Amino acid sequence: MVAQAAKARDKAALAAALKQAEGVGLTEDSDKGVHAAREVLKALEAQERHSKARAEASEELRRAAQGEDQRRLIAALEGADAASIAGPEVASARERLRNLRARAGAAQELRDAANSGDVYRLRAAIAAARGAHVGEQELAGAREALQSLEMQAQARRHLEAAASAKDPEQLRRCIEEAKRAGVNRQEVAKAQLELQSLTQSRVGRELGEAASSGDIHRLGAAVRAATDAGMTGAEVDAAWQRVRALESDSWLRQQLEGAVAGSDAIRLQ
Structure with missing residues (x-):
């Protein structure tokens, strides 16, 4: 009966036969058939354990390949290798791991590029991220960052152009932009600082021309503009003195003209 069960490789029947053999005093040492049957039973149990391990490893590989966890997938591939699993399911899982790694790398580069302030790097990172199927939320954030960087780049170009043109009004608008x-x-x-320098230079020229013109209204406006521009020093002080002198002369002329017009002898004295 033991030999028959061993030949059939029926685990349940073999276990029952061995138990029965033990009941009548047969052991592995005393009976070659019992020894052989015991070895067959051990082999069947080992095969069963191996099959179970393969099934579990295969199932874990399938589940891990469906997820986003790289570590779990790596562990599942190692488990599959230990269980001697090969074929399409392993190849597919390895491809999935490559894709996950590429996506993670593209997402990291996307974040780094957005923080770098480099427009060209960020554009390239966005293109690579799309190809790696990075999440739309991350892509949307990167696109917003790119738009902001492009606006800043344009504003910088405008600042440079305005500074080169030495146009205070244009530079003032570009600073606000x-x-x-x-x-x-x-x-x-x-x-x-460049705007302040340009403004003071222009105001300084106007101050000099206004002082030479003798036009009290023009000079007064020029002095006030110079003060507003933060100019100080001897030139501004001299201009204020010139304003006061012109105002005094103007007042005297007005008094004389009024006296002459009214034939006011007392005022003319």
């Missing part, structure tokens, strides 16, 4: 675009404070401060 740069602020709205989020250009960093250091660049804006540099442009503001």
Whole structure:
């Protein structure tokens, strides 16, 4: 009966036969048939364990390949290798792992590029992220960052052009544009210093011309503009003195003209 069960490789029948053999005093040491049957039973149990392990490893590989967890998928592939699983399911899982790694790398580059402030790098990162099927939410954030960087780049170009043109009004408008675009404070401060220099230079020229013209109204406006532009020093002080002198002369002329017109002898004295 033991030999028959061993030949049939029926685990349940073999276990029952061995138990029966033990009941009548047959052991592996005393009976070659019992020994052989015991070895067959061990082999069947090992095969069963191996089959179970393969099934579990295969199922875990399938589940891991459906998810987004790279670590789980790597562990599942290692388990499949240990269980001697090969074929299309393993190839598919490895391809899935490559895709997950590519997506993770593209997503990381997308974040780094957005933080770098480099428009060209971010454009390339967005293109690569689309190809790697990075999530739409991350892509949307990167596109917003790109739009902001492009606005800043345009504002910088406008600042440079205005500074080269030495046009205070144009530069003033470009500084406001740069602020709205989020250009960093250091660049804006540099442009503001340039604007102050241009303004003072223009105001200084007007101040000199107004002082030479003898036009009290023009000179008064020029001095006030110089003061508003932050100009100080001897030139401004001299201009104020010139304004006061012109105002005094103007007042005296008005008094004389009034006296002459009214034939006011007392006022003419």
